[in-house]
Amino acid sequence: xxxxxxxxxxxxxxxxxxxxxxxxxxxxxxxxxxxxxxxxxxxxxxxxxxxxxxxxxxxxxxxxxxxxxxxxxxxxxxxxxxxxxxxxxxxxxxxxxxxxxxxxxxxxxxxxxxxxxxxxxxxxxxxxxxxxxxxxxxx
Amino acid sequence: xxxxxxxxxxxxxxxxxxxxxxxxxxxxxxxxxxxxxxxxxxxxxxxxxxxxxxxxxxxxxxxxxxxxxxxxxxxxxxxxxxxxxxxxxxxxxxxxxxxxxxxxxxxxxxxxxxxxxxxxxxxxxxxxxxxxxxxxxxxxxxxxxxxxxxxxxxxxxxxxxxxxxxxxxxxxxxxxxxxxxxxxxxxxxxxxxxxxxxxxxxxxxxxxxxxxxxxxxxxxxxxxxxxxxxxxxxxxxxxxxxxxxxxxxxxxxxxxxxxxxxxxxxxxxxxxxxxxxxxxxxxxxxxxxxxxxxxxxxxxxxxxxxxxxxxxxxxxxxxxxxxxxxxxxxxxxxxxxxxxxxxxxxxxxxxxxxxxxxxxxxxxxxxxxxxxxxxxxxxxxxxxxxxxxxxxxxxxxxxxxxxxxxxxxxxxxxxxxxxxxxxxxxxxxxxxxxxxxxxxxxxxxxxxxxxxxxxxxxxxxxxxxxxxxxxxxxxxxxxxxxxxxxxxxxxxxxxxxxxxxxxxxxxxxxxxxxxxxxxxxxxxxxxxxxxxxxxxxxxxxxxxxxxxxxxxxxxxxxxxxxxxxxxxxxxxxxxxxxxxxxxxxxxxxxxxxxxxxxxxxxxxxxxxxxxxxxxxxxxxxxxxxxxxxxxxxxxxxxxxxxxxxxxxxxxxx
Numbered sequence: 001x002x003x004x005x006x007x008x009x010x011x012x013x014x015x016x017x018x019x020x021x022x023x024x025x026x027x028x029x030x031x032x033x034x035x036x037x038x039x040x041x042x043x044x045x046x047x048x049x050x051x052x053x054x055x056x057x058x059x060x061x062x063x064x065x066x067x068x069x070x071x072x073x074x075x076x077x078x079x080x081x082x083x084x085x086x087x088x089x090x091x092x093x094x095x096x097x098x099x100x101x102x103x104x105x106x107x108x109x110x111x112x113x114x115x116x117x118x119x120x121x122x123x124x125x126x127x128x129x130x131x132x133x134x135x136x137x138x139x
Numbered sequence: 140x141x142x143x144x145x146x147x148x149x150x151x152x153x154x155x156x157x158x159x160x161x162x163x164x165x166x167x168x169x170x171x172x173x174x175x176x177x178x179x180x181x182x183x184x185x186x187x188x189x190x191x192x193x194x195x196x197x198x199x200x201x202x203x204x205x206x207x208x209x210x211x212x213x214x215x216x217x218x219x220x221x222x223x224x225x226x227x228x229x230x231x232x233x234x235x236x237x238x239x240x241x242x243x244x245x246x247x248x249x250x251x252x253x254x255x256x257x258x259x260x261x262x263x264x265x266x267x268x269x270x271x272x273x274x275x276x277x278x279x280x281x282x283x284x285x286x287x288x289x290x291x292x293x294x295x296x297x298x299x300x301x302x303x304x305x306x307x308x309x310x311x312x313x314x315x316x317x318x319x320x321x322x323x324x325x326x327x328x329x330x331x332x333x334x335x336x337x338x339x340x341x342x343x344x345x346x347x348x349x350x351x352x353x354x355x356x357x358x359x360x361x362x363x364x365x366x367x368x369x370x371x372x373x374x375x376x377x378x379x380x381x382x383x384x385x386x387x388x389x390x391x392x393x394x395x396x397x398x399x400x401x402x403x404x405x406x407x408x409x410x411x412x413x414x415x416x417x418x419x420x421x422x423x424x425x426x427x428x429x430x431x432x433x434x435x436x437x438x439x440x441x442x443x444x445x446x447x448x449x450x451x452x453x454x455x456x457x458x459x460x461x462x463x464x465x466x467x468x469x470x471x472x473x474x475x476x477x478x479x480x481x482x483x484x485x486x487x488x489x490x491x492x493x494x495x496x497x498x499x500x501x502x503x504x505x506x507x508x509x510x511x512x513x514x515x516x517x518x519x520x521x522x523x524x525x526x527x528x529x530x531x532x533x534x535x536x537x538x539x540x541x542x543x544x545x546x547x548x549x550x551x552x553x554x555x556x557x558x559x560x561x562x563x564x565x566x567x568x569x570x571x572x573x574x575x576x577x578x579x580x581x582x583x584x585x586x587x588x589x590x591x592x593x594x595x596x597x598x599x600x601x602x603x604x605x606x607x608x609x610x611x612x613x614x615x616x617x618x619x620x621x622x623x624x625x626x627x628x629x630x631x632x633x634x635x636x637x638x639x640x641x642x643x644x645x646x647x648x649x650x651x652x653x654x655x656x657x658x659x660x661x662x663x664x665x666x667x668x669x670x671x672x673x674x675x676x677x678x679x680x681x682x683x684x685x686x687x688x689x690x691x692x693x694x695x696x697x698x699x700x701x702x703x704x705x706x707x708x709x710x711x712x713x714x715x716x717x718x719x720x721x722x723x724x725x726x727x728x729x730x731x732x733x734x735x736x737x738x739x740x741x742x743x744x745x746x747x748x749x750x751x752x753x754x755x756x757x758x759x760x761x762x763x764x765x766x767x768x769x770x771x772x773x774x775x776x777x778x779x780x781x782x783x784x785x786x787x788x789x790x791x792x
Contacts (some may be wrong), residue, residue, distance in 0.1 A: 021210070043762065
């Protein structure tokens with residue numbers, strides 16, 4: 001597949017308030033540009049991210065969802081990020097029957113200092129979704 | 140519901156990339172009722188004043204602030220809403236500076252994205268509920284568990300502010316481990332001399348009336364939460380009355396029963412009634428119930444007959460259960476040393492003249508079993524002493540971490556041996572050398588310049604083998620380069636890993652506080668909050684949290700006191716933040732999934748109603764339970780499902 005440059009993917013980013021949202025802010029203070037396709041939704045902890053949020057996002061027209069959490073051991077709420085990892089794994093198994101490629105639902109860790117990593121992840125995600133093309137739900 | 144959208148230009152930081160006029164036009168095209176206003180600097184006093192006025196004049200009920208990151212100014216604008224007479228939770232911030240203007244190169248794309256974000260916030264804020272901070276009454280008294288350096292410092296700091304402290308100590312004496320040591324690193328200060336002024340303050344100082352000291356006691360139950368704990372404390376009988384006894388020690392000599400003195404690591408004998416060591420405080424003896432003839436039903440009353448004070452010896456003393464209401468708890472129960480018998484090659488407990496560092500400290504102490512004389516078991520002066528560092532530390536087969544204090548006391552031993560027995564050979568067997576700090580190098584340098592000291596670095600403790608022969612003990616070793624050798628060591632001192640105190644597990648369960656993979660009490664955050672546990676209102680001080688030296692233990696005690704004094708202020712109520720979880724009893728199926736995953740043990744099960752219930756004092760508002768509840772029976776205030784769905788829908792429109 002080739003990169004579809006005319007297609008502007010809609011991506012929802014669920015970010016925990018303490019590390020990843022701060023990491024996105026860090027990219028901002030460093031004034032590092034990245035594609036405008038990501039729509040950030042702030043939650044206090046990645047553990048708050050209900051798998052239904054992700055399904056809802058796909059249902060409402062998102063082409064991709066990225067969940068960003070604190071690094072293991074750094075969770076502001078002790079272990080919410082561990083729950084987020086577990087739920088993401090289960091979620092991937094649910095997406096496939098709907099014909100939603102697992103690349104469309106990404107999970108990663110971004111610390112408050114990792115503005116560059118945030119930019120890299122968003123840029124990669126936008127590219128990957130461009131390659132996949134718009135989401136078509138089969139089931 | 141009239142919604143006000145306030146767009147901050149942030150000078151040119153935002154306006155350079157986002158055209159507020161276009162944002163306004165597209166918003167008003169969809170929702171003509173929106174009140175839109177552009178301000179140059181909302182966070183400035185002038186900007187805030189303008190908006191406060193505008194809110195009142197236009198009857199605004201919901202507010203969207205399009206500006207910088209909420210991590211910077213959310214509280215600023217919440218206060219602004221409060222001043223304007225609006226509930227501060229009826230606002231949503233949109234981060235168009237850090238997350239749009241500063242990172243989007245294309246002005247049209249940035250403007251379009253800002254429009255999406257603001258529309259999303261407008262939809263979300265319609266669903267916001269006014270939330271109120273709750274206030275509860277608190278008990279300002281504090282329970283401190285452990286009367287070692289950290290606990291003493293904590294207790295005294297809190298008592299000095301006029302607050303009541305209940306100080307619980309399991310031993311009959313206070314002062315912890317260092318009070319047993321004659322000289323401390325790095326500057327050879329005498330342990331009891333250093334601690335005695337502190338202990339005297341605790342027992343008889345200006346604020347002593349604020350401290351209730353319960354020795355021979357342990358905490359057996361705690362209920363409640365930050366601000367209002369109820370602690371149950373079991374106190375063993377001492378059989379001597381602390382108020383009446385004058386500490387003359389006349390009672391000791393006549394006692395006919397003798398046993399090993401555990402306070403000197405069994406190196407000498409003590410009586411059934413005894414002081415653990417000379418100078419121990421409180422200066423009141425205690426009777427070991429299991430040893431005492433009278434308490435075992437016999438006829439002996441020798442101690443009582445000798446006692447010059449009526450009523451000081453109390454044979455009918457009994458176990459007491461105290462119940463105390465406290466607002467906060469400080470855990471300062473200290474640590475222990477790794478059992479060297481777990482490394483059989485070192486001969487500990489099998490061969491003569493092999494001591495742990497703590498045992499050797501007592502040998503060096505003038506109030507110890509040998510009055511400070513370094514002698515082998517047959518009474519001879521040792522010609523050589525081997526000091527084995529890193530016994531069980533930095534070792535994947537034993538304890539992986541460095542205990543951080545052993546190198547320094549090992550070099551202190553070197554210094555004391557050199558002083559007491561000049562010419563004695565000292566062998567330092569070490570794996571790594573760890574000597575941080577600004578004064579700590581001095582003892583190391585001294586050891587390095589001791590002409591009778593040798594340093595042998597080993598790779599693995601298994602490469603050392605202590606064997607007894609007719610001349611005493613010898614150490615066979617293979618050093619880190621693979622070279623083998625043997626040295627004669629008339630005495631061997633082992634420096635064991637520092638490990639959690641035995642009662643850590645039990646106390647951890649009583650307090651429901653987490654312990655780390657090594658068994659130490661786990662701190663809230665390793666760097667930011669090492670003196671707080673993960674349970675609100677339970678604080679940590681000293682080596683119960685991690686191996687550390689006296690300086691750090693004392694500092695942590697002060698840190699714990701600081702948290703208590705600033706967080707739990709006499710006469711002030713405790714504020715409970717409203718962004719928390721709440722169970723809808725009608726929807727709850729009682730599956731208890733939430734209870735199992737709450738990181739703060741903030742959820743309990745109401746057995747009568749068969750529903751889960753959130754303690755909003757303990758709840759931190761992470762929302763992990765909200766996402767986990769299979770019945771959607773838990774509401775995460777300010778981050779409700781509906782609010783987040785609204786955000787998702789609007790941003791994707």
